[in-house]
Amino acid sequence: MKKNIHTNIDQIRNDFPILKRKVNGQNLIYFDNAATSQTPQIVIDSIADYYSKYNSNIHRGVHFLSQEATDAYEKSRVKFQKHFNADNSYEIIFTSGTTHSINIVANGFKKILKKNDEIIISQLEHHSNIVPWQMLCEETGAKIKVIPIDNNGELIIDKFENLLNSKTKLVFVNHVSNALGIVNPIKHIIKKAHEFNAIVLVDGAQATPHMKIDVVDLDVDFYVTSTHKICGPTGVGILYGKEKWLNKIPPFLGGGEMIDQVTFEKSTYAGLPNKFEAGTPNISGVIASGIGIDYLNSIGLEEIYKYENELLEYATKKLLLIKDLKIYGFSTKKTSVISFNVGNIHPYDIGSILDKFGIATRTGQLCAQPIMDYFKIPGTIRVSFSFYNTKEEIDEFIKALHKAILMLS
Numbered sequence: 001m002k003k004n005i006h007t008n009i010d011q012i013r014n015d016f017p018i019l020k021r022k023v024n025g026q027n028l029i030y031f032d033n034a035a036t037s038q039t040p041q042i043v044i045d046s047i048a049d050y051y052s053k054y055n056s057n058i059h060r061g062v063h064f065l066s067q068e069a070t071d072a073y074e075k076s077r078v079k080f081q082k083h084f085n086a087d088n089s090y091e092i093i094f095t096s097g098t099t100h101s102i103n104i105v106a107n108g109f110k111k112i113l114k115k116n117d118e119i120i121i122s123q124l125e126h127h128s129n130i131v132p133w134q135m136l137c138e139e140t141g142a143k144i145k146v147i148p149i150d151n152n153g154e155l156i157i158d159k160f161e162n163l164l165n166s167k168t169k170l171v172f173v174n175h176v177s178n179a180l181g182i183v184n185p186i187k188h189i190i191k192k193a194h195e196f197n198a199i200v201l202v203d204g205a206q207a208t209p210h211m212k213i214d215v216v217d218l219d220v221d222f223y224v225t226s227t228h229k230i231c232g233p234t235g236v237g238i239l240y241g242k243e244k245w246l247n248k249i250p251p252f253l254g255g256g257e258m259i260d261q262v263t264f265e266k267s268t269y270a271g272l273p274n275k276f277e278a279g280t281p282n283i284s285g286v287i288a289s290g291i292g293i294d295y296l297n298s299i300g301l302e303e304i305y306k307y308e309n310e311l312l313e314y315a316t317k318k319l320l321l322i323k324d325l326k327i328y329g330f331s332t333k334k335t336s337v338i339s340f341n342v343g344n345i346h347p348y349d350i351g352s353i354l355d356k357f358g359i360a361t362r363t364g365q366l367c368a369q370p371i372m373d374y375f376k377i378p379g380t381i382r383v384s385f386s387f388y389n390t391k392e393e394i395d396e397f398i399k400a401l402h403k404a405i406l407m408l409s
């Protein structure tokens with residue numbers, strides 16, 4: 001049974017103990033969901049449960065606790081397989097986060113890319129999706145080409161299609177921009193890239209909290225996200241990869257659990273997924289992340305998208321009434337993220353005053369300096385809503401913003 005968020009909002013908010021916190025003597029208003037989402041009690045309980053009842057290393061022991069922990073860990077993998085509609089559970093690799101997942105893929109192409117091969121990335125990328133490719137290019141002599149954006153912050157798809165050619169080996173693009181909240185037409189991008197036999201990795205860190213992802217329908221080669229943005233704990237990421245690509249790229253980390261045979265001359269790698277999960281993983285985190293995705297699905301991502309879109313429209317309308325306020329990023333398809341500035345006031349100053357009112361926002365470059373350079377601004381104030389936020393909180397935020405502007409102008 002899916003929940004209607006409007007009629008269940010009190011109960012939903014009750015599931016998140018942190019929402020009862022006071023910050024600077026005020027009720028916390030948490031509008032920094034794009035940086036990390038809050039954690040429901042059942043996820044917190046699951047971590048405590050693991051350490052109080054079956055803390056044990058996985059895949060190694062014959063003993064009872066180790067088997068229980070292994071079962072729970074592998075059950076979580078199947079949950080994510082189903083959630084993303086992957087063909088096989090071993091195509092889901094647990095990592096420490098989106099950054100780690102991207103680095104596994106980038107590292108994997110060191111031996112595959114050749115000099116003058118081309119990698120296409122977009123101007124909208126998060127820093128974690130730029131630096132690994134630069135490192136890869138330094139080592140291989142491959143070149144980066146950038147898909148530009150227009151004044152609305154949307155990718156210019158014609159320009160992307162012009163960049164594609166027989167030298168294009170990889171295309172890396174985020175599904176949703178963390179700075180602007182714009183949903184990119186990735187299905188089209190993937191289709192076009194495949195016409196040139198290029199491999200596509202999509203950074204889904206900002207998409208997975210808001211929409212259901214079907215990796216088979218998208219025909220995406222690699223898809224990555226972090227579970228701390230989808231009600232899970234920090235320190236767990238997902239790397240989905242098509243079996244054929246995961247088999248093709250070498251492991252990133254060497255160590256225990258990722259090998260089949262070890263001699264001093266040579267080791268052979270274990271099969272999927274263990275090949276990419278060297279060492280003791282974040283066992284409790286992976287199990288709790290599975291509980292987090294169950295929680296999200298108990299409400300339903302369609303319902304979440306609809307509700308958050310109402311919050312987005314409501315806040316956008318109110319913000320645009322403020323004199324000299326400029327919103328960056330316009331598109332008919334956006335997630336509940338708003339980046340803005342007011343006149344020449346530095347975003348940090350507004351963010352600091354909002355914090356005095358208990359309102360958590362993000363200010364600065366948002367790990368996306370190329371976007372800020374494009375708009376010629378030092379940064380923005382970003383508010384990002386989740387399904388546990390309310391219109392009343394937006395009203396409080398608008399009031400506080402008016403006060404901040406008064407104080408600073």
Ligand SMILES: *Cc1c(COP(=O)(O)O)cnc(C)c1O
Nearest residue numbers: 097098099126128178205206226
């Ligand atoms: C948050 C985020 C990342 C980085 O995720 P980590 O969990 O810090 O590794 C990468 N890309 C996008 C689009 C993000 O929003």
